[in-house]
Amino acid sequence: MEIRGDTGVLGIFGHPVSHSLSPLMQNAALEACGLNMVYLAFDVDREELCNAVRAIRALKLIGVNVTIPHKEGVIKYLDEVVGDAxxxxxxxxxxxxxxxxxxxxxxGEGYVRSLAEEGVDLEGKRVLVLGAGGAAKGIVLAILKRRPRSITISNRTPERAEDLLKRFEGMERVKMEAIPFDHEALAGVMKRTDLLINTTPLGMEGREPLRLPLHHLPEGAVVSDIVYKPVKTPLLKEAEGLGYKTIDGVGMLVEQGAMSFEIWTGIRPPKGLMRDVVIKALSELDT
Ligand SMILES: NC(=O)c1ccc[n+]([C@@H]2O[C@H](COP(=O)([O-])OP(=O)(O)OC[C@H]3O[C@@H](n4cnc5c(N)ncnc54)[C@H](OP(=O)(O)O)[C@@H]3O)[C@@H](O)[C@H]2O)c1
Structure with missing residues (x-):
């Protein structure tokens, strides 16, 4: 990639951000599409977020991704917020x-597209979501639009699951409920679950694994984890061992990034290449 005087700049605002795989993934796609643009990581402290957003305009950046901890705080500095956001x-x-x-x-849409890529159709499905944080919110909204039969949310802090339910109550006439985050309650619901999604950080490198009574899931159920470091989390390994179909978190990372790419450039990026780059980087981290 040759950086010239007229090279367009994209980036990601986060803190910390040096671990982000988005620069690798997006630059590979920009280069493959022959675009004269570069994507950089910007470590933005909370108290500098307003200035960083102003800089997008001042420096004529094409656009940026926003990640932890700025996804909510950034809204007040924008001119317009649309759709799911x-x-x-x-x-x-x-x-x-x-x-x-x-x-x-x-x-959320990126997550649902990652399921579609694996041939998982949500219509009429009974979905169990573990966690009720930022990622869960977007995922639940995107799933709701695909007309599932039901969505059950289980979160360590029950009030947060209830808040999530209230936010989407009555939307699309889908049956929604919150249950306690304990094995007894989960086992009962898992017997009638078609898709189980982990949106908690449990199972991430350096965190304790998510232990669930997976054998209660019916035959043909799908187990999905949005954690992608490691690609195969202990949850996915166990589910695979029991014969369930599994979907890793790399798909969501790639799909959400591909959608951002299209918003900025109007071009569909090569998603296979983006996935390969991410998988290679993650495997190099493992060794
Ligand atoms: N694949 C992707 O592209 C992608 C995209 C976004 C996020 N992610 C991953 O998804 C995970 C969640 O991200 P987020 O932005 O939603 O985070 P978040 O807003 O902080 O929410 C975290 C959720 O996990 C629960 N949780 C945290 N620690 C727990 C524990 N020890 N036991 C049980 N529950 C626990 C929290 O429960 P409480 O409400 O009780 O605190 C909360 O519901 C992260 O690992 C992130 O890397 C992946």
């Missing part, structure tokens, strides 16, 4: 539209 109160993509800063969220 508005409903969820969370932005992961900013487009500099001729000086007008527009906020989008591609997290």
């Amino acid at each position: 508005l409903i969820c109160g969370s932005v992961n993509t900013i487009l500099n539209d001729k000086g007008r800063l527009r906020g989008f969220s591609t997290d």
